[in-house]
Amino acid sequence: MNSASSHTRTRHRATFSNTVLILVILFLFLPLFVIITYSFSASKSMEFTTFSLKWYHQLFFDSDELWRAFLNSAVIALSSAAVATVIASGAAIGIMWYRFLGRQYIQILSFLPMVLPEVIIGISMLIFFSAVRLSLGLVTIFIAHTTFNLPFVYLLVTARLDEFDFSTVEAARDLGATEAQSLVKVVIPSILPGMLSGFLMAVTMSLEDFVITFFVSGPGSATLPLYVYSMIRYGVSPVINALSFVLILSIMLIAFTLRRFLKTIAASS
Amino acid sequence: MKRSSRLGITYAGPMGLWLTIFFLTPLFIIILYSVLKKGLYGGVEGTFSLAAYRQLVNPAFARVLFRTLIVAVTATVITMTLALPCGYAMARSRHQSFFLGLVIVPFWTNSLIRIYAWIAILSSKGFANELLKQLHIIDQSLPLIYNQGAVITVLVYMYIPFAILPLFTTIDSFDFQLLEAARDLGASRFTSITRVLLPNIRSGIITSGVFTFIPIFGAYTVPLLVGGKDSYMIGNIIVDQVTKTRNWPLASAISLIITLISTVGVMWMLMAGAQEKRERSESLRKAGTR
Numbered sequence: 001m002n003s004a005s006s007h008t009r010t011r012h013r014a015t016f017s018n019t020v021l022i023l024v025i026l027f028l029f030l031p032l033f034v035i036i037t038y039s040f041s042a043s044k045s046m047e048f049t050t051f052s053l054k055w056y057h058q059l060f061f062d063s064d065e066l067w068r069a070f071l072n073s074a075v076i077a078l079s080s081a082a083v084a085t086v087i088a089s090g091a092a093i094g095i096m097w098y099r100f101l102g103r104q105y106i107q108i109l110s111f112l113p114m115v116l117p118e119v120i121i122g123i124s125m126l127i128f129f130s131a132v133r134l135s136l137g138l139v140t141i142f143i144a145h146t147t148f149n150l151p152f153v154y155l156l157v158t159a160r161l162d163e164f165d166f167s168t169v170e171a172a173r174d175l176g177a178t179e180a181q182s183l184v185k186v187v188i189p190s191i192l193p194g195m196l197s198g199f200l201m202a203v204t205m206s207l208e209d210f211v212i213t214f215f216v217s218g219p220g221s222a223t224l225p226l227y228v229y230s231m232i233r234y235g236v237s238p239v240i241n242a243l244s245f246v247l248i249l250s251i252m253l254i255a256f257t258l259r260r261f262l263k264t265i266a267a268s269s
Numbered sequence: 270m271k272r273s274s275r276l277g278i279t280y281a282g283p284m285g286l287w288l289t290i291f292f293l294t295p296l297f298i299i300i301l302y303s304v305l306k307k308g309l310y311g312g313v314e315g316t317f318s319l320a321a322y323r324q325l326v327n328p329a330f331a332r333v334l335f336r337t338l339i340v341a342v343t344a345t346v347i348t349m350t351l352a353l354p355c356g357y358a359m360a361r362s363r364h365q366s367f368f369l370g371l372v373i374v375p376f377w378t379n380s381l382i383r384i385y386a387w388i389a390i391l392s393s394k395g396f397a398n399e400l401l402k403q404l405h406i407i408d409q410s411l412p413l414i415y416n417q418g419a420v421i422t423v424l425v426y427m428y429i430p431f432a433i434l435p436l437f438t439t440i441d442s443f444d445f446q447l448l449e450a451a452r453d454l455g456a457s458r459f460t461s462i463t464r465v466l467l468p469n470i471r472s473g474i475i476t477s478g479v480f481t482f483i484p485i486f487g488a489y490t491v492p493l494l495v496g497g498k499d500s501y502m503i504g505n506i507i508v509d510q511v512t513k514t515r516n517w518p519l520a521s522a523i524s525l526i527i528t529l530i531s532t533v534g535v536m537w538m539l540m541a542g543a544q545e546k547r548e549r550s551e552s553l554r555k556a557g558t559r
Contacts (some may be wrong), residue, residue, distance in 0.1 A: 017354035031386030091284035098277025106285040117487020124295035
């Protein structure tokens, strides 16, 4: 086969799609570019006048309410992601390896929350919580976030389990390991990357969610997106520009560190 | 492979229980609420009433539903038209994970902050208008925001990664030698794409289209923040019923309609996937008997 000519053809054919890809990526980054530029501007309105770090100063030293909202978001994100990871990983193992009554029911239920618009999930939960007289607050937000996180973690862990050879577990059992021992020593270590990426995805989605949280939050339980929403509606401060840039940087840092961490795990196993 | 059923339910039971209580039960409560009488201060009274459904049969609601469909279809078509070449370029690239990262990174910024950035870009004294003025293309600000165009632009922006990622995955698993074969047999570049590539990734296209259409159809924040008076979508109507009018039966009835439309979309997606699998195994069988 003439590899040189087929290679140039591949290149040539991809020109149009490459151009679209580059333009779309520029389109995706345009708002970020605008946010970052304005975060260093001294002006309070959306225009660039002179360079200033005052919004960063205000962010770190004079934004109590914002940090309270951030704390709420962090608590909800970590707790709901952790609970969702445990429950969904269990479900992935159970559905993948066992036959039992209700298996198909759980399987169908596991992807339904992903395909309904967020508004519907938010409204139905609000109505549910009021019907069972559970007052709105951090607890209801935690329940709602765990619910919409479950399908995503389940999906990612299932994908990882697909590559896992069940005979390894049988070998462990034949060698006398109990179910709990084989779970802790064999299964969990090998699906850990799937669980971790599921956990991270859940944290991200929880930090990001506005629509569902909007319905199930109560007084004093504002999360960061709710706080940002109130800022957009009732007077914007460029502090949120500064905050966005700080968040982008920290998430990139976390992702980078975790990538190295995951690579180390993959290399050791 | 499959072992005792007691262990299976121990593993999977908690998720089944959680989703039954916190996902399925709320949906059933919505069905119930939609046929009850509206309470005075929100909530419902325990008497049967079809008032909510009667309220749905009115031209104002039909207009919003129709507009929502038009906006959602337009935005989905634009999104898919852009996402297909993107998925293709990414699948053929040697720097796949780099491009994947570039597509995902903007989504680490909160969606509200990104909408807010679009307000800053499109508003009358915003980034876009100032740029056009600097370039002497216009001398008066264009009305770029608070209209249908702004809503569609920002919706495309919000959901394009959701379209690109599944398309990338499907195209990536496509055997590109088939394209080369078609070219060698004399097909033009365009024909080889439309007759060989597209039919082979059909279920991926449908999945990605459905996953784009459903959230756009239920959009709430985008029309609220960058739309004008005439940009209200069905999601906004529901939220108003809950927060302003406090008409929970009506909100429930509209929610049910959206749920039904989403279900139809998902069924279509699943059927397309199943059909493709069937066709594939059939052609394999034919190849085997030959």
